[in-house]
Amino acid sequence: MSRCAGSAIPHDATEPARASNTQIRSAIFGAILELSGSTRRTVGELSRLKSSKLGIAGRHADLFIPAVDYGIQQLRWIDTELAASTRLSTMALEVDDPDMQLALLRLTGPRIEAAMLGSLLLGVWLDFLHLADVVLQQCPYYSVEQLFQQMDRSRKMLEPAMRALASLESGQVETAATDLPALVGHLTSEFAATREAVRVAAEQFEKMLRVKELIEMLTTASAIKMALPRLIPPVTPSTLGVGLVVGSDGVMMGTRVVVSAEWVEMMRRMVQAGIISLPVVSAAVRIHSGQVMMAHSNQDLPQGVRDALGDGPEVRGMRVTGRAGAGMAEPPRHHILPREFREWFEKRGFTGEVSIDHFCVKMERAKHEAIHGGGDWRLGRTWPGEWNRMLMKSLHDAEIDAGRMLTRNEILRLVAKNMRDYRIPVNFIPWRGQ
Structure with missing residues (x-):
């Protein structure tokens, strides 16, 4: 992709x-x-x-x-x-x-x-x-x-x-x-x-x-x-x-x-x-x-x-209706900030009401698989453009250039840029364990 x-x-x-x-x-x-x-x-x-x-x-x-x-x-x-x-x-x-x-x-x-x-x-x-x-x-x-x-x-x-x-x-x-x-x-x-x-x-x-x-x-x-x-x-x-x-x-x-x-x-x-x-x-x-x-x-x-x-x-044209009234199931929620790096993000201020569990997006399965390199996540991680790999590389490179840990706001600025590049709407919802 x-x-x-x-x-x-x-x-x-x-x-x-x-x-x-x-x-x-x-x-x-x-x-x-x-x-x-x-x-x-x-x-x-x-x-x-x-x-x-x-x-x-x-x-x-x-x-x-x-x-x-x-x-x-x-x-x-x-x-x-x-x-x-x-x-x-x-x-x-x-x-x-x-x-x-x-x-x-x-x-x-x-x-x-x-x-x-x-x-x-x-x-x-x-x-x-x-x-x-x-x-x-x-x-x-x-x-x-x-x-x-x-x-x-x-x-x-x-x-x-x-x-x-x-x-x-x-x-x-x-x-x-x-x-x-x-x-x-x-x-x-x-x-x-x-x-x-x-x-x-x-x-x-x-x-x-x-x-x-x-x-x-x-x-x-x-x-x-x-x-x-x-x-x-x-x-x-x-x-x-x-x-x-x-x-x-x-x-x-x-x-x-x-x-x-x-x-x-x-x-x-x-x-x-x-x-x-x-x-x-x-x-x-x-x-x-x-x-x-x-x-x-x-x-x-x-x-x-x-x-x-x-x-x-x-x-x-708006009516009071829920998800069932819309005739469709709710798309699954996916973490934008990779969960396997939770500790890395916590050290940089992503705790409490701004923990990584609050930075999720609704994304259809096909779109989600596409940004992760296909249905097999193990093969996907070998692709340099795979979301988790790309995002963490850009954050690590930014820290090397800065010579220090990035602040929470600096991380969010880079995340927003990459989300636009991947055409992911910058609209977060909390994770509920689905």
Whole structure:
């Protein structure tokens, strides 16, 4: 196989790409900043609930504090992914090659998607914690056992989606995104049912108190002056958790307009750059707008999503669909940085969120065999143009010329050049062990 002509991109040709990458990076940081603000508010609420010594942290703390701890556990992985996204975005700024810059920015995508949807679910769980806290503090007439069972049932409904998001596996994240509006709809129903049960219990308690008043009036006049327990009205909080309220029909609805000018621009840039996917944006819009039961595969995207993306012809042609809906199996993933040289790359900074397992590409089998010299990899390695052999030779030669170890960014610049020469798109996905 002959290598394509061409090497580095001319300097003047890189300027528009660099400017575009700067805008994309700004959108990513805007999304991270918004999500970080949400998580900070959530951690404050969880800390308050756990340390209040009342309600959830009161007499029945052994039953309900684990529910608060569950929220804290989810918050940890969300914060971890936001921090990793920040580091990747900063690293992209240090890379010279614009294609590699964009590729590194795209590595933040699964993390931002998972954090965005995870924060929405965590906000819903915080709603349930607030409700339980108020009921335990002010509604002694409501069954603690029943409240615990309802909380446990809601947590079990929420857990599979949280696990899928925390995995960062693109297929699981997109599936969770597609199902998320319906899940929030079911959780909303659970929330409304618990609230209604508290209201009914309060009405029954009112009737009991009235009977008690009549009996005491007939038995002893002096007791009339005694202060009876103050009747607390049924608790139906109008404000729920992080940015959610209950509408007149009992459905949780967004308190802020998601498609604000800033949010529109962030989503538009990230979707068009391939940072985040349409199903994720669709789920976020549906949940924030209260359209929680509108999750059906292969349907047209919601108007809010089309508006956010400009409703161009390419957007109108897009549908919420997974790999199966596309009618094809997912191509296998292959390491661009050879796995047999993992230790060599680790010594040069390829660890953590930039380990070689994050620099994989989807490639059809025929293309993969071609760059490795054919179906027999042992014979292929004897060909000087075989990918692994060629790449490692160019990196070793560059180190000899430099008289030192190459930096991570220098390696990425050489890798990007060789990927262009071999007509491999500079678009990375993480390895998942296929």
